[in-house]
Amino acid sequence: MSSSLSVYLLDVAATRALVGSRDDQLLKVISDRFGDDLARDDNYFSYEIEQGTLKAYEALRAVVHGGPFNSDEDRAFSLI
Numbered sequence: 001m002s003s004s005l006s007v008y009l010l011d012v013a014a015t016r017a018l019v020g021s022r023d024d025q026l027l028k029v030i031s032d033r034f035g036d037d038l039a040r041d042d043n044y045f046s047y048e049i050e051q052g053t054l055k056a057y058e059a060l061r062a063v064v065h066g067g068p069f070n071s072d073e074d075r076a077f078s079l080i
Contacts, residue, residue: 018064019066020065022064022066027060027064038056041056
């Protein structure tokens with residue numbers, strides 16, 4: 001078993017402003033830049049997705065659009 005930690009320096013106010021911003025241009029940039037990572041995560045969590053959890057992009061879109069949020073803690077991309 002292994003683990004890792006990635007640390008990022010963010011402007012907290014600017015980051016919080018993205019939640020619920022409905023910024024489709026932001027989603028496009030993220031999708032273009034990290035599309036392979038999102039697809040890899042979807043593949044890794046394919047069983048959970050088959051059981052009804054959101055795909056990675058759908059979870060990201062829910063955050064940017066302010067919901068709806070999935071509160072089921074057993075889901076791969078639970079947002080609460």
